Amino acid sequence: MHRVAFTKADTAKFISHLDLMRTFQRSFLRADIAIKHTEGFNPHAFVSIPLPLSVGFSSSCEVLECQVLDTPLDEVPARLNAALPAGITVQRCYEAARPVKELSYVNYIVTMEYEAGAPFGAESAIRELLARDTLVMEKRSKKAKSGKVEVDLIPLIRQATVEERRDTITLDLILRAQNPGLNPELVVAAIRQHCPDAAPDFVSFHRRSVLDEGLQIWE
Amino acid sequence: MNRTLEHILPRVQKPARYTGGEYNAVVKDRRSVDVRYALCFPDTYEIGMSNLGMRILYGVMNEMDGVWCERVFAPWLDMEEEMRREGIPLYGLESGDSIADFDLIGFSLGYEMAYSNVLNMLDLAGLPLRSEERYGLAPIVVAGGTCAYNPEPLAPFVDLFVLGEGEEVSQDIIHLYRKARDEYWNKEEFLVAAAQIPGVYVPSLYQVSYKGDGTLESVTPTEGAPAVVTKRIVQDFDHSYFPVKTIVPSTEIVHDRVMLELFRGCIRGCRFCQAGYAYRPVRARDPEILIQQGIEACKDSGYQEMTMSSLSTSDYRPLEHLCDGLLEWCEPNKVSLSLPSLRADNFSLGLMERVQHVRKSGLTFAPEAGTQRLRDAINKNVTEEDLLRSCRTAFSGGWSSVKLYFMLGLPTETDEDVLGIADLAEKVYQTWKEVTPNPKRGVIITVSTAWFVPKPHTAFQWEPQISMEEYLRRVKLLREHMKGRSIKYNWHDSQTSFLEAVFARGDRKVAQVIEYAWRHGAKFDAWSEGFDFDRWMEAFRACGVDPTFYANRTRDKDEVFPWDVTSVGVSRSFLWREREQAYKAVITPDCRAKCSGCGANQFCPGGKCDA
Numbered sequence: 011m012h013r014v015a016f017t018k019a020d021t022a023k024f025i026s027h028l029d030l031m032r033t034f035q036r037s038f039l040r041a042d043i044a045i046k047h048t049e050g051f052n053p054h055a056f057v058s059i060p061l062p063l064s065v066g067f068s069s070s071c072e073v074l075e076c077q078v079l080d081t082p083l084d085e086v087p088a089r090l091n092a093a094l095p096a097g098i099t100v101q102r103c104y105e106a107a108r109p110v111k112e113l114s115y116v117n118y119i120v121t122m123e124y125e126a127g128a129p130f131g132a133e134s135a136i137r138e139l140l141a142r143d144t145l146v147m148e149k150r151s152k153k154a155k156s157g158k159v160e161v162d163l164i165p166l167i168r169q170a171t172v173e174e175r176r177d178t179i180t181l182d183l184i185l186r187a188q189n190p191g192l193n194p195e196l197v198v199a200a201i202r203q204h205c206p207d208a209a210p211d212f213v214s215f216h217r218r219s220v221l222d223e224g225l226q227i228w229e
Numbered sequence: 230m231n232r233t234l235e236h237i238l239p240r241v242q243k244p245a246r247y248t249g250g251e252y253n254a255v256v257k258d259r260r261s262v263d264v265r266y267a268l269c270f271p272d273t274y275e276i277g278m279s280n281l282g283m284r285i286l287y288g289v290m291n292e293m294d295g296v297w298c299e300r301v302f303a304p305w306l307d308m309e310e311e312m313r314r315e316g317i318p319l320y321g322l323e324s325g326d327s328i329a330d331f332d333l334i335g336f337s338l339g340y341e342m343a344y345s346n347v348l349n350m351l352d353l354a355g356l357p358l359r360s361e362e363r364y365g366l367a368p369i370v371v372a373g374g375t376c377a378y379n380p381e382p383l384a385p386f387v388d389l390f391v392l393g394e395g396e397e398v399s400q401d402i403i404h405l406y407r408k409a410r411d412e413y414w415n416k417e418e419f420l421v422a423a424a425q426i427p428g429v430y431v432p433s434l435y436q437v438s439y440k441g442d443g444t445l446e447s448v449t450p451t452e453g454a455p456a457v458v459t460k461r462i463v464q465d466f467d468h469s470y471f472p473v474k475t476i477v478p479s480t481e482i483v484h485d486r487v488m489l490e491l492f493r494g495c496i497r498g499c500r501f502c503q504a505g506y507a508y509r510p511v512r513a514r515d516p517e518i519l520i521q522q523g524i525e526a527c528k529d530s531g532y533q534e535m536t537m538s539s540l541s542t543s544d545y546r547p548l549e550h551l552c553d554g555l556l557e558w559c560e561p562n563k564v565s566l567s568l569p570s571l572r573a574d575n576f577s578l579g580l581m582e583r584v585q586h587v588r589k590s591g592l593t594f595a596p597e598a599g600t601q602r603l604r605d606a607i608n609k610n611v612t613e614e615d616l617l618r619s620c621r622t623a624f625s626g627g628w629s630s631v632k633l634y635f636m637l638g639l640p641t642e643t644d645e646d647v648l649g650i651a652d653l654a655e656k657v658y659q660t661w662k663e664v665t666p667n668p669k670r671g672v673i674i675t676v677s678t679a680w681f682v683p684k685p686h687t688a689f690q691w692e693p694q695i696s697m698e699e700y701l702r703r704v705k706l707l708r709e710h711m712k713g714r715s716i717k718y719n720w721h722d723s724q725t726s727f728l729e730a731v732f733a734r735g736d737r738k739v740a741q742v743i744e745y746a747w748r749h750g751a752k753f754d755a756w757s758e759g760f761d762f763d764r765w766m767e768a769f770r771a772c773g774v775d776p777t778f779y780a781n782r783t784r785d786k787d788e789v790f791p792w793d794v795t796s797v798g799v800s801r802s803f804l805w806r807e808r809e810q811a812y813k814a815v816i817t818p819d820c821r822a823k824c825s826g827c828g829a830n831q832f833c834p835g836g837k838c839d840a
Contacts, residue, residue: 020250021230021249022248026245026480029479029480033252036532039528040530065244066244
């Protein structure tokens with residue numbers, strides 16, 4: 011199995027997970043890079059993105075898995091980049107060494123913008139909120155009958171730093187990646203709910219790195 | 230990306246349709262271009278990006294030096310709300326720049342129900358709706374496409390209409406625009422000169438007067454504009470532009486595949502069909518060129534599906550050769566080929582079997598009418614035997630679903646014809662029972678009826694649309710006679726078909742109704758989310774315009790029609806003759822069997838058309 015490391019930014023932020031997989035399948039064909047197909051009645055190029063990114067998030071650490079058949083791996087990035095839409099850039103293609111299950115944490119940079127400047131006390135209110143022993147939020151769930159499920163955020167937050175600038179507050183979060191993972195949107199929802207004065211006008215989310223249990227870069 | 234845009238996109242559905250940046254989208258340096266063209270499609274991204282005409286014109290204009298053509302689609306309701314709230318004007322997807330600052334804004338008009346969206350898009354661009362209220366040379370608002378063959382309902386809003394195929398005339402217009410700008414012409418001077426370009430209709434140069442009964446008295450050209458504007462066609466179809474390198478959307482669209490255009494025009498002459506008359510004469514593309522274009526387009530796009538586009542695929546003479554050539558490449562490359570618009574004959578079925586050997590999807594036939602008499606009247610040269618024979622072959626080969634398309638309200642239709650639809654569906658069912666190898670699996674026969682809309686430039690342009698009550702009565706009659714669980718009956722919504730009939734043959738008086746309805750919220754009328762019939766009826770009342778005058782009136786033979794100022798090259802006397810043949814239920818042979826003298830050979834070198 012091979013992995014393709016890529017970044018997703020600018021207009022490409024708004025390409026959804028399913029559309030992104032389709033985009034890659036076509037890009038491999040455009041780049042004339044043969045990859046392994048699924049078996050079965052309707053074979054198609056096999057690609058998989060282990061950690062889907064929410065629509066609208068940018069990322070500098072996306073990973074796609076596939077099986078490159080006969081193209082030298084070091085040629086893959088340049089050839090794919092010529093075939094990809096704007097905003098998606100492949101950096102590396104390498105043999106997968108570590109299993110996906112060792113991908114434990116994700117580092118997100120959440121930028122909360124305030125048109126009238128960050129409100130007084132917002133930074134410390136957020137810090138206190140994230141320092142609580144428990145922080146239970148309701149989350150939509152497809153599995154639960156009620157369509158909702160309660161999650162305690164605190165055990166899923168490995169690290170959180172809060173930094174205020176003139177009109178932004180930046181959260182540097184290290185969150186559980188999977189089983190279960192925590193979406194930083196839920197952290198912002200908690201801020202809106204518990205610290206209404208600190209509710210931002212606009213939030214952008216950036217995935218900076220994916221980490222293993224020891225907070226080392228996973229690749 | 231614009232910051233405000235970035236702020237609103239996370240709040241709307243399917244944001245990828247508003248960002249641009251797709252593979253093959255053309256981005257030019259603003260400093261290297263002197264003409265900016267906004268190619269607008271008055272429906273969603275998914276629909277507009279599926280339109281081959283848009284892709285052709287986009288490619289043609291972007292190949293021109295100094296011209297940057299960008300795409301613009303109608304933002305969906307949620308996006309429009311955000312744009313209006315945040316003060317974001319309608320922008321070109323490639324640059325993000327407001328189209329109000331462009332040189333030309335061109336609309337593709339494929340469907341009457343998109344008219345309200347044309348006004349809405351002009352308004353979203355921050356432009357006055359009416360041509361007379363837009364003073365400067367730029368932007369010039371252009372409209373073309375099938376609906377431009379009756380331009381009058383949009384006449385006050387559009388500066389110039391383009392009739393026919395746009396590949397060449399769009400370039401002519403851009404050249405003239407450049408000259409006008411370089412020589413400081415005003416808008417009126419430009420429009421007067423533009424009216425001299427063949428295929429260009431400038432509505433403001435025509436004075437319209439009406440009789441006491443509301444019909445047209447006369448349409449008088451001024452400033453030397455031609456009395457009749459004849460459509461443009463591409464004569465050398467082999468060498469005309471085809472978008473081998475074309476945009477691959479990053480989000481799913483309706484027709485998400487490579488489209489090959491086999492030929493333009495149609496030899497059949499179905500009397501209700503506007504496309505069949507308006508796109509004459511037939512011009513086919515060489516199969517070797519098509520094979521090459523198909524392969525290259527797949528390689529360039531990464532699409533794994535290819536389809537063929539034309540009005541009647543079976544009538545492409547070298548079809549088998551083309552399929553062989555494409556399959557030779559497609560099969561090893563795992564690209565699937567689909568063949569829409571085939572006639573119900575054995576040859577076609579054999580071909581489909583070969584082409585679609587993986588999935589046996591449904592078969593679709595369009596007999597259009599339920600009895601042979603009525604099929605003869607509309608010149609739909611399909612017999613019951615043809616249809617049943619095809620079904621027999623298909624069912625015995627294991628197919629288990631078939632769709633049958635009909636129209637209700639065709640001229641001369643009686644209850645017997647309506648019930649003939651149910652009979653035909655029953656016969657198809659019996660055929661399945663007789664020949665199917667797996668009776669346990671069952672069969673699904675889907676019968677769909679649309680409400681016939683008489684269109685300009687057809688043999689039925691004089692005909693009334695039957696009343697809504699009568700249409701609904703016929704639907705009910707048919708529904709009551711459609712028996713059996715294997716037969717599913719769908720009928721088309723009556724309200725949009727009625728409005729379509731009004732707009733299709735409307736005059737300039739209809740324009741104020743469209744404007745009124747738009748001011749009261751009309752948009753996305755082709756979508757249930759946007760359409761409100763009562764709003765339109767209120768608009769007709771408020772403007773004192775009777776919609777039944779346009780939809781349900783029988784016209785006199787010599788009535789002056791709003792679309793008489795446009796010509797598709799088919800003579801009015803030919804159409805009238807066809808109408809008379811319809812009433813006698815006499816068929817006209819297809820163009821290959823015998824030339825019927827329609828007049829479209831005027832476009833062919835030497836007057837000889839290659840049907």
